[in-house]
């Protein structure tokens with residue numbers, strides 16, 4: 001079940017709030033400019049599927065996001081536990097970073113944990129299939145796919161370079177629960 005855990009940054013062991021209703025998750029995140037929607041990922045996709053197959057299956061939704069919101073680049077991250085670089089990729093996304101553009105991700109299979117560090121608070125968003133999250137440019141965050149990744153996310157960018165991260169150098173992520181702890 002998609003969930004939102006809200007922590008004070010000084011209490012990583014105990015969330016102040018845990019929300020599981022989509023309206024509550026969306027309204028809490030919206031206070032910080034973070035979009036959270038539930039779309040229909042109706043075509044079954046198996047983690048590990050190729051980028052081409054995922055883009056072909058979700059062409060209508062991708063075109064809608066690109067046309068209505070002005071994104072210019074799309075790619076797919078599709079990982080299962082057989083991926084040879086899973087530990088390396090996990091470590092990279094787990095390092096707190098920012099992007100100079102919105103982070104827009106549509107989960108079409110599996111799940112992953114986005115954690116946003118906003119002011120003194122930490123918002124851990126457990127995203128699952130059907131979830132569309134949009135994190136504003138400049139928000140410090142990290143992402144955990146777990147030790148055995150099982151997810152497919154479509155990523156939309158408003159630049160032509162695709163994924164570019166600026167690492168903050170903060171080691172905060174290791175203090176907070178990871179996907180496999182939930």
Ligand SMILES: CSCCC(=O)/C(O)=C/O
Pocket residue numbers: 077093103105112141142143153155163
């Ligand atoms: C869920 S998409 C993979 C992670 C990613 O692109 C990112 O920027 C994590 O913060």
Ligand SMILES: [Fe+2]
Pocket residue numbers: 097099103141143165
């Ligand atoms: Fe990111």
Ligand code: NI
Pocket residue numbers: 047109110150
């Ligand atoms: Ni699955």
